[in-house]
Amino acid sequence: xxxxxxxxxxxxxxxxxxxxxxxxxxxxxxxxxxxxxxxxxxxxxxxxxxxxxxxxxxxxxxxxxxxxxxxxxxxxxxxxxxxxxxxxxxxxxxxxxxxxxxxxxxxxxxxxxxxxxxxxxxxxxxxxxxxxxxxxxxxxxxxxxxxxxxxxxxxxxxxxxxxxxxxxxxxxxxxxxxxxxxxxxxxxxxxxxxxxxxxxxxxxxxx
Amino acid sequence: xxxxxxxxxxxxxxxxxxxxxxxxxxxxxxxxxxxxxxxxxxxxxxxxxxxxxxxxxxxxxxxxxxxxxxxxxxxxxxxxxxxxxxxxxxxxxxxxxxxxxxxxxxxxxxxxxxxxxxxxxxxxxxxxxxxxxxxxxxxxxxxxxxxxxxxxxxxxxxxxxxxxxxxxxxxxxxxxxxxxxxxxxxxxxxxxxxxxxxxxxxxxxxxxxxxx
Ligand SMILES: N[C@@H](CCC(=O)N[C@@H](CS)C(=O)NCC(=O)O)C(=O)O
Ligand SMILES: N[C@@H](CCC(=O)N[C@@H](CS)C(=O)NCC(=O)O)C(=O)O
Numbered sequence: 001x002x003x004x005x006x007x008x009x010x011x012x013x014x015x016x017x018x019x020x021x022x023x024x025x026x027x028x029x030x031x032x033x034x035x036x037x038x039x040x041x042x043x044x045x046x047x048x049x050x051x052x053x054x055x056x057x058x059x060x061x062x063x064x065x066x067x068x069x070x071x072x073x074x075x076x077x078x079x080x081x082x083x084x085x086x087x088x089x090x091x092x093x094x095x096x097x098x099x100x101x102x103x104x105x106x107x108x109x110x111x112x113x114x115x116x117x118x119x120x121x122x123x124x125x126x127x128x129x130x131x132x133x134x135x136x137x138x139x140x141x142x143x144x145x146x147x148x149x150x151x152x153x154x155x156x157x158x159x160x161x162x163x164x165x166x167x168x169x170x171x172x173x174x175x176x177x178x179x180x181x182x183x184x185x186x187x188x189x190x191x192x193x194x195x196x197x198x199x200x201x202x203x204x205x206x207x
Numbered sequence: 208x209x210x211x212x213x214x215x216x217x218x219x220x221x222x223x224x225x226x227x228x229x230x231x232x233x234x235x236x237x238x239x240x241x242x243x244x245x246x247x248x249x250x251x252x253x254x255x256x257x258x259x260x261x262x263x264x265x266x267x268x269x270x271x272x273x274x275x276x277x278x279x280x281x282x283x284x285x286x287x288x289x290x291x292x293x294x295x296x297x298x299x300x301x302x303x304x305x306x307x308x309x310x311x312x313x314x315x316x317x318x319x320x321x322x323x324x325x326x327x328x329x330x331x332x333x334x335x336x337x338x339x340x341x342x343x344x345x346x347x348x349x350x351x352x353x354x355x356x357x358x359x360x361x362x363x364x365x366x367x368x369x370x371x372x373x374x375x376x377x378x379x380x381x382x383x384x385x386x387x388x389x390x391x392x393x394x395x396x397x398x399x400x401x402x403x404x405x406x407x408x409x410x411x412x413x414x415x416x417x418x419x
Contacts, residue, residue, distance in 0.1 A: 049348050050310055061295045065305040072298035087283035088268040095275035102272070102308055103257060141256045 002027040005044070006053030007036045011171065012066035013054040014201045015163050019070045021197035022163070023077050067097045067164060074160050082160040093154045096145075096161040104142075104168055107134040108175075115175050116207045132177055139172055139182055146184035151191065158195075166192045166202050174207035209234040212251070213260030214241045216415060218316060219273035220261040221408045222373045226277055226366070228403035230284050242414075274304050274370060281366040289366050296360075300367025303359050307370035311349075314341030315374045323381055326417045342378065343386050353390035357397065372398055376409045 002020065004027050006013035013033075020027050032053050033039050039051040048055045048064045055064045058076075063069050071094070074083035084090045110131035113122035122128075142165065145153060153161040169189050173179070192198045209232055213220035217240060227234050239245040240260040247258060255262045255271040262271040265283075270276045278301070281290035291297045317338030321331060349371060352359055360367045375395040378385070398404045 049351075050306070061298070063298055063302055065302045065309075068298055068302040068305050071301060072294065075297070076294045087279050088265075090282070091268070091270045091275055091279035094278060095270055095272040098272035098275045098308075099257060101305065103259075144256060 003057040004029045005032045005047065005055040005057070007031045007034045008201075009034055009206050010053050011167050012052075014206075015066045015167055016054045016056065016069050016073075018163050018167070018197050018201040019073050019160070021200065022082070022195070023073055023079055025073060025077065067101050070097070070160050070163055081157065084159075093159045093161045096153045097164055100161075100164040100168055104138045107131065107138045108168075108171065111135055111177065112171070112175060112207070115177060116171075135172070136180055139169075139185055140180075142169075143182035143184045146188050152188070162192065166198055170202050171207050174205075209266075210264040211236045212239050212254070212262040212264075214238050214243055215407070215410050216241065216412055217260055218319075218373060218377070219259075221410065222273050222369050223261045223263065223276050223280070224407035225373065225403055226280055226289065226369060228407055229364075229401075230280065230289065232280070232284060274308055277304070277366050277369050288363070291360070291365055291367075296365075300360055300365045303367040304370050307374070310341070311345045311371055311374060314338055314343075314345050315378050318342060318381065318383060319377055320419070322383065323412075324415050324417070325419045329419065339384060346378070346386070346388055346391055349394075350388050350390050353394055358394070372404070373408055377412065 002025055004013070004016055004020070006016070006029070008014065008017065008029070010033060017027075017029070031037055032041075032044055032055075037044070039045070039048070039053060044055075045051055047057070047062050050064070052064065054066055054069060055062065056069050057063075058072075063072060071083055083093055108131065110122055110127050113119040114128045114131075142153070149155050152158050153165045169185060169192075172185075173189060189203075193203055209227070211220070211223055211227065211234060213223075213236070215221070215224070215236070215238075220236075220240075224236065239251065245251055246260065251262075252258055254264070254269050257271065259271070261273050261276060262269065263276050263280075265279075268279075270279050278290065286292055291300055315338075318335065321338060322335045349359070356362065358364050358368050359371060364372075372394070375391070375398065379392065379395055399409060
């Protein structure tokens with residue numbers, strides 16, 4: 001059975017759990033990271049020398065990096081609807097996933113440390129403002145894309161890109177800040193909420 | 208014909224150009240970004256709403272985000288070689304790419320921006336030291352991986368090697384402190400025998416010095 005290593009409050013672990021439920025994969029989860037078992041444990045570092053969760057073990061194959069894991073699971077289970085086999089349509093899904101990982105994710109880092117984690121080392125008000133501004137700029141890019149597709153990130157149907165993006169949108173709404181109005185993003189949040197796996201692992205009260 | 212938008216001195220453009228050359232794809236590269244500008248025009252933003260390079264237009268298929276472009280080109284033009292056909296091997300290549308553009312990138316491109324590109328008066332030395340230390344941690348992972356095999360992916364280069372290998376020219380030519388990394392250095396030497404790597408990754412970057 002697929003083994004998922006990582007505690008369930010981690011946003012990157014939640015991506016994998018949502019993907020598993022969306023695809024219908026049975027898994028066994030072990031707590032690692034956060035306030036649970038420390039990832040600095042040599043047994044964990046042997047699996048991921050970066051000491052980050054999630055890690056999955058599938059029949060001896062050890063994989064890390066949440067977006068990579070989502071793509072692997074969709075590909076292995078032949079879920080063309082989530083990750084198309086055709087290179088051109090697949091790339092439309094993958095580029096939004098990569099954008100989430102490299103660009104979107106970097107924008108919120110300071111604000112989340114300050115406003116969600118209440119980390120005393122992240123309380124510089126200029127930096128908080130700059131992070132919120134950059135975060136909102138990225139949400140606006142997403143808003144325009146959603147206004148164009150009218151439904152989901154990569155088109156009219158749900159795809160693997162909606163997993164990292166859905167969690168990112170949940171984090172946006174769950175973070176205490178003055179939210180500018182983005183209508184397409186708000187509608188998207190409601191649209192995703194029809195999916196039980198999103199309610200369980202995404203919109204579950206955790207930022 | 209395949210069009211690649213982006214200046215030749217951009218690390219993220221270099222990943223794409225290196226693969227394009229390895230695959231021998233007929234193409235045209237268009238200079239935008241940096242001193243060329245052009246990333247905030249309505250035409251460019253219509254292709255990439257994120258306003259960054261690289262972007263490709265492959266017969267009407269528009270792709271942005273360098274790693275997504277590399278995976279697309281490898282899957283479309285080189286399935287079974289640059290893109291492994293086996294799902295597990297493909298995922299491992301994907302994992303090295305994602306790791307390199309997150310963790311390794313934070314170290315080496317962090318040093319490049321905060322040290323090399325930033326004028327002395329504006330440098331934040333605590334931040335530069337943090338990035339240097341991140342390099343030590345992350346290149347150590349490469350060093351270990353390369354103990355038993357010539358490339359990250361095994362005996363042959365695949366898309367999984369591109370983002371990490373693409374950082375080596377800058378890492379080994381910047382005037383910074385580096386730990387001893389014999390395997391990584393030997394890898395860099397082997398890669399620099401490849402014409403495509405020499406032409407598209409080993410691109411002098413002096414013009415970017417002290418520009419921030
Ligand atoms: N790029 C990685 C990032 C993983 C990551 O940052 N994980 C965090 C939790 S969200 C972590 O492991 N932090 C250390 C800890 O929880 O102990 C991915 O997408 O999987
Ligand atoms: N995550 C993006 C990052 C792209 C990026 O940051 N590109 C830089 C160049 S390396 C850029 O567009 N800079 C603006 C400029 O060159 O003017 C990717 O991998 O493609």
